[in-house]
Amino acid sequence: MSKFKKKKSGELPPVSTAALPDIVFMLLFFFMTVTTFKKDDYKVAQKFPAADQVQKLDKTDPVIYIYAGKPSERYRSEVGTQAKIQLNDKFADVSEIKDYWFNTLNNELGPEFRNVAITALKVDGETNMGLISDIKQELREINALKINYTTRKGNVSENLK
DSSP, X not given: OOSSOOOSTTOOOOOOOTTHHHHHHHHHHHHHHHXXXXXXXXXXXXXXXXXXXXXXXXXXXXXXXXXXXXXXXGGHHHHOSSOEEEETTXXXXXXXXXXXXXXXXXXXXXXXXXXXXXXXXXXXXXXXXXXXXXXHHHHHHTTOOOEEEOOEESOGGGGGO
């Protein structure tokens, strides 16, 4: 008679799942903290003109966005094919820019950014310059003179095609 018994056919012990909920919650919290939500639903075309001298804005810069361009395919039956202005998630008239600018400044950025706020014009490359001039005139009337044109990096000759 032997003192030691031999193991039965080498069965593996079951895998412990005790740490699984901790891992799941850790991943959940990670994605909740690093995920950003898309701010606006683009209702106008967004094919920006090319520029060879591009400078990025800092993420800390207070920016107010104004979109302009031809309506995208799904909105053309409602508003036509002429270039439109989009403020937040709705089409707007040029006369609404002042109110939108001040509301965004006061509600999202804070009135202390009045003198440093940058207005970023995200304008489609095929938009009529008359509409852009009207937008700039409205901004000039409220002394919002810091304007940024959103472009893509590339050769300027691409714009002529």
